[in-house]
Amino acid sequence: MELERFELGATHYKESDLKEGKLLSLPWTPNLKYAWDNGVAIGRYLAELKEGRIIARKCNKCRRIMLPPRMFCEMCWRPTDEWVYVKDTGRVNTYSVCYVNWDASRIKKGEKPHLPAVIEIDGASPGMGILHLLGEVEPEDIKIGMWVRAVWKKPEEREGAITDILYFKPVRR
C-alpha cells in the first residue's frame, strides 16, 4: 500500500524517502506476549462453546440473562445467580460490511468482505448476545433483524474459543 503523501510544515515527504534512507528513523517491533486468565464466567462460557452450547448467566434482581456471562451484575452490583443455556439462534442487531482487513489492509480483488455482526441470541435478554461473523449470505441480502443460526466447527476441531462457532448464517422463520 502506497503511503499517501502528507505534509509537515512546508516539506513534502514520500514513502520512498523513508525506504531510501533519506529520512532517518529506527524501526522497532516489541515482543509483547500476554495470556488472560478467563476466570469463572468466561472460562465456563468457552468450555460450553467447545461442547457446542451457549451458556449465559442470570441476575435474579434485574432478571437479565446476560451474554457473555459474568459472575457479577454490573448494573445491580451483586453476584449473578444461575447458569442458563440459551439457543444458538438469534437476530442481527447490527452489522457492517468490511472491505479492509483487521490491520487496515484492503481485501484482495475477488475476496468476499468481512461481515461482523452483533447477534441478539434467543433466550438471552434483549440487546445481549454475541459479536461474530455472518456467512453463507451476500452482503446485499443482510438485513437488521434477520434471523440467524450458528454454524459450528466439527466437535473434534473445537478448542474452547469464540471461533468454535465459524459464523452465523441466515435461517427462515
Added chain:
Amino acid sequence: MREKVAIAGVGYTAFTSVSPGVSYRELTYEAAVKAYEEAGVEPKDVDSFVCTSEDFLEGYSISDEYCNDQLGAVLKPVQTIPGDFMHSLAVGVMHILTGKFDIVVVQALSKASNMKTIPEMINFALDPVLNRPLDVTPYAVAGLEMNRFLEEGRATREQCAAVVVKNKANALLNPLAGYGASITVDHVLESEPVAEPVRLLDIAPYADGAVVMVLCSERVAPSLTDRPVWITGIGWSTDSPTLESRDWVDAVSVRLAGDMAYRMAGVKCPAKEVDLAEVNDEISFKELQHLEALRLFDEGAAGKATEDGKTSLEGTLPVNPSGGGLGVGHLFECSGAQKVLELVLQLRGEAGARQVAGAGVGVAQAWRGIPTTSAAVAVLCAD
C-alpha cells in the same frame, strides 16, 4: 484546620504469584465488594471513580475502558491514571478537596502472571533510539544505580541484603503476602547475579492482586466509618527520564514528592513524627535510598539502621512491616496500593502478628519502577 481526606473502606485480595481461577475482572470485583461493604456504600453513592491502568501491562489498548464493570462504575464519572495507584489516590484526594465530591473510589490491579514477556515490556520503557539498540537488560538500570549508590558509601552490599532478610521475614507474618521467607544475608549475596551488584534475591518477585479503596470527605466520614484513616498529605514528582544525565545516587523525585506531602500534612521533622513507613523496595537498595529521600534517615544512615534492627517490626521506625515488594511481591501499578493498604491496617490496629505498637502516623511511598523516576508519597494518620 488542615484539609484531610478519609479512607473509609479498603478491599483487597491476597497477593499471589498466580491467580488462574479468576479473571482480572473477578479479581477486582472481590476487592471492590469488600471495600464498599466496609464503607457501607454502593456504587450509586460514589461521586467519582479513579482507576489505575497501564496499557502495555494490561495487554489492552485504552485499557481504562475495561475498568468499569467490576467496580460498578458503568455510566458513572470515571477516569483512569496510567501511573501508580498512589497517583490515582492523589487524584481522588483532589476530587474530594474541591468540595464537589464526597465519595471517591480508587482502584488498582496487577495480573503480572498474565504478562508473559515482562523483561521486554520493561525494556519497552527505555528510549528506543538511544538505549534499546544496546540490547541490555532493563535491570541494568537498577545495577547502574545501585553501584553508584554503594560507591558513594551510602550503604554496604550487606546492608542492602539485610533489607531483603527483614522484608521477607515480615512477610511471613502477613497472610496476604506471597513471598515470605526466612533467609540470611548470605543467601542474598550468594543468589544468582542478575545485573551486578543486583542479584536475584534483591529483586521483588512479581505478584497478582487487586486493591480498591473508598475515600470520603471529612464532612461525610462519620456516616461511613467509625475508624477512619486520614490522608493528611499527598505529593508526587517525576524526574527527567534521561538515563544519560540522571542522578544515579539520590531519588530526587521521591525527595520532592515527600516534601510536598509533608508540607500539606504539616510534618516538620519526618524522622521524629513518623511512626512507620511503607516504601518502595522493588530492588533492595531502593528501600534505603527512598528512606533517605523521605528524610526518615540521614544520608548514608538507613543501611546501618537496617542492620541494627531500627527498621524491624520492633525497631524505632518499622519499615515495610507488610513485607514490602520483596516479601509481598511486585504489583506493578498496584504496588503503591499495597503500601497504603498496609498503613490503613496498621493505623487501625488490625495488622495482626505484624502490628506495629503505637502506630499513629505513617508514610507510604510509591515508585513506578524501572526505568522510571516517578514517585508519589502519602502521609496517613490514625483517627
